[in-house]
Amino acid sequence: GENVEQHPSTLSVQEGDSAVIKCTYSDSASNYFPWYKQELGKRPQLIIDIRSNVGEKKDQRIAVTLNKTAKHFSLHITETQPEDSAVYFCAASWVGLKTIFGAGTRLFVKA
Amino acid sequence: DTEVTQTPKHLVMGMTNKKSLKCEQHMGHRAMYWYKQKAKKPPELMFVYSYEKLSINESVPSRFSPECPNSSLLNLHLHALQPEDSALYLCASSQTPGQGITYEQYFGPGTRLTVT
Numbered sequence: 568g569e570n571v572e573q574h575p576s577t578l579s580v581q582e583g584d585s586a587v588i589k590c591t592y593s594d595s596a597s598n599y600f601p602w603y604k605q606e607l608g609k610r611p612q613l614i615i616d617i618r619s620n621v622g623e624k625k626d627q628r629i630a631v632t633l634n635k636t637a638k639h640f641s642l643h644i645t646e647t648q649p650e651d652s653a654v655y656f657c658a659a660s661w662v663g664l665k666t667i668f669g670a671g672t673r674l675f676v677k678a
Numbered sequence: 679d680t681e682v683t684q685t686p687k688h689l690v691m692g693m694t695n696k697k698s699l700k701c702e703q704h705m706g707h708r709a710m711y712w713y714k715q716k717a718k719k720p721p722e723l724m725f726v727y728s729y730e731k732l733s734i735n736e737s738v739p740s741r742f743s744p745e746c747p748n749s750s751l752l753n754l755h756l757h758a759l760q761p762e763d764s765a766l767y768l769c770a771s772s773q774t775p776g777q778g779i780t781y782e783q784y785f786g787p788g789t790r791l792t793v794t
Contacts, residue, residue, distance in 0.1 A: 575790060582708075598724070599781045601782070601783070605787050609787075610785040610786060610787050610788060611721060611785050612785070613782050613783070616781070616782065641773040649758070656721075656780065661781065662781060663772055663773075663781025663782075664726055664728065664733065664734065664773070664774075664775075665707060665723065665726065665734055666711075666783065667682055667723070667774070668720035668722075669720060670719070670720055671718075671719070671720050
């Protein structure tokens, strides 16, 4: 069945450093790849997304890259801040309807 | 209004009870979703409604029964649940592919369900 693998499961960085989270998907029909941030006790919130016809997208300190051939996509956070500490989920979906989430990465940003 | 609301926030029910979770959005989205999220795990898709019709059922046990009475409301009826069904139940909504160019899902705050 469809699967999304996410690595690492835990990531600890110093404030100001960069953080990179990587995901791999199995369903070649997937064409939409959102990233969600979930703080403890809160709902998941979209932080950036990318469609299969785009290779890279950037929004201030956050960027996502997609390699369709390899079925890899990655989240890059630059100049990390303590408020970036949360669980990050990648996901893959077909036109946004059937969405499969990765297992999550717990990011700790040390001040 | 870009908010999805869910009631109740918390629910404790016995294994013989019948209860319902409710979800509402007024963004004009015609796709609505139920997810189940266990502690320290990702959201797991349960059901998808598109234009008030059930389009995806991820092999969910029949003790969970979804209902979409209109384009703004989504219910999840619960009956004869098991303790392992205790989890956070998240509702989400989005535009459908035919409605617009964004696939972004907006999540509600969730209902934390405990089955005793």
